Amino acid sequence: MYLTRFRLNTARVGARKLLSSPQALHAAVMSSFAEIPPANEEGPRVLWRIDRNSKAETCLYIVGPDKPDLTHLVEQAGWPETGRWQTYDYQALLSRLAKGNRWAFRLTANPVHSIRRKAEEPTKRTAHVSQKHQIDWLLQRQEHAGFKVIGKPPEHQLIPGLDTHELVIHDRRQLTFKKRGNDKPITLLTVTFDGRLEVTDPEAFSRTLTRGLGRGKAYGCGLMTLAEA
Known part of the structure; x- marks a missing residue:
């Protein structure tokens, strides 16, 4: 790699x-x-x-x-x-990844969920637009991905109930473009997460780093990079 x-x-x-x-x-x-x-x-x-x-x-x-x-x-x-x-x-x-290691990380992702307005309708993939739901999207995937975002003690939370982890969101973008040979436009919402994490499962985390996290990987989403915390 x-x-x-x-x-x-x-x-x-x-x-x-x-x-x-x-x-x-x-x-x-x-x-x-x-x-x-x-x-x-x-x-x-x-x-x-x-x-x-x-x-x-x-x-x-x-x-x-x-x-x-x-x-x-x-x-x-x-x-x-x-x-x-x-x-x-x-x-x-x-090869350096080990359980308990702490790293600073950056991830640009496409946080989406599936919804339906009526029971008989098929589900539709829809982007999360609020910061809280975008953060929840990442936290819901952390265990399977082999890491956990480091939490903040209550006395360090600027916004109680929201600022609960060492995590910030920035560079939110909505991109609209067309694939070659298709006149129907594609809309992609992307956000960038910066934060600190702890490795919980080195093997699963290695897969996350080499296979990506979430959808939109062909369009610049899913790549997580690390730096010394």
Whole structure:
């Protein structure tokens, strides 16, 4: 497994076009591999995420079983003379995972749930729009995913009943785009979680890091990255 970081030059038209369309960016990411890894739930897959750290720094992160070649992205959306990308051995981090380890994390996700208005109607997938429901969406998945978000004692909660964990939400976006060959638009709500977690099941957590969490993985959702807490 490998983790790759690439900084986009947002002053270029090519970069702005990619950032405006998750479908186009997905295609550009998959074009980075000579042999496209299979997108299945049984093994590692290609995951990617856009981090907008500031107006001057927008970065693309890619995790996958093979090293990508981002030459085409440098030419289209980077700095052709000086632009590079950094690829790291992700297995080194995965091998360090142990029960009780604490990490800072970032995750961009598509928090959705299934609803129906009438009993006879089929269920419909709908995005969570409130911050409370988005947080609940993540907390409901943490046990199966092999981690738990670290809780806050009551005296440290700014909003009692809501600010119960070391977790913040930012960069909420609603993206509307069309898939090639389909005139019906796709709407995708994404949110970014920053927080601190504790590993509860290293094997399950490793699967989460290499297979992604939640839906919308082809469109920049599901990739969780870690940093020293």
